[in-house]
Amino acid sequence: NVPNTPCVFLGCLDPEKFKDFKLVKRTQLSHNVAKFKFALPTPTSVLGLPIGQHISCRGKDSLNEDVVKPYTPTTLDSDVGYFELVIKMYPQGRMSQHFQVMCEGDYLAVKGPK
Numbered sequence: 001n002v003p004n005t006p007c008v009f010l011g012c013l014d015p016e017k018f019k020d021f022k023l024v025k026r027t028q029l030s031h032n033v034a035k036f037k038f039a040l041p042t043p044t045s046v047l048g049l050p051i052g053q054h055i056s057c058r059g060k061d062s063l064n065e066d067v068v069k070p071y072t073p074t075t076l077d078s079d080v081g082y083f084e085l086v087i088k089m090y091p092q093g094r095m096s097q098h099f100q101v102m103c104e105g106d107y108l109a110v111k112g113p114k
């Protein structure tokens, strides 16, 4: 991406650098699965993730150490302005722990496409 260029056509991801996306809605789907909806910078932005590719998400584990894991959004680039992740949370999972404690308004560091 060219710096400061709206990611309407190019997509919002940077394969080299983590970018922060705001959690705007968290929906519990079962006892250990939740859907996380993240806002893109503008309502007309697209994530820019080709089908079959995934993103890297960075968080902190219970020891406050960085952890990076791959995830596949359940949304497509035809879903403008946001993307969603459906996450299964494991009791001792390092990245799961990060998602477990995320609240609406928090930011997630994301890099991609991978």
Ligand SMILES: Cc1cc2nc3c(=O)[nH]c(=O)nc-3n(C[C@H](O)[C@H](O)[C@H](O)COP(=O)(O)OP(=O)(O)OC[C@H]3O[C@@H](n4cnc5c(N)ncnc54)[C@H](O)[C@@H]3O)c2cc1C
Pocket: 054, 067, 069, 070, 071, 072, 073, 085, 086, 087, 088, 089, 090, 091, 092, 093, 094, 095, 096, 097
């Ligand atoms: C391309 C790709 C896309 C993915 N997309 C998604 C997605 O959309 N949604 C999703 O939920 N996941 C997805 N995953 C899986 C995701 O990347 C993580 O592996 C998952 O979230 C678990 O990570 P974690 O750090 O929470 O758990 P980990 O810390 O890796 O632990 C997972 C489980 O193993 C147990 N465990 C860990 N170490 C040990 C040990 N030494 N002995 C015994 N048990 C142990 C933990 O207690 C826990 O129950 C995807 C993976 C890939 C490769």
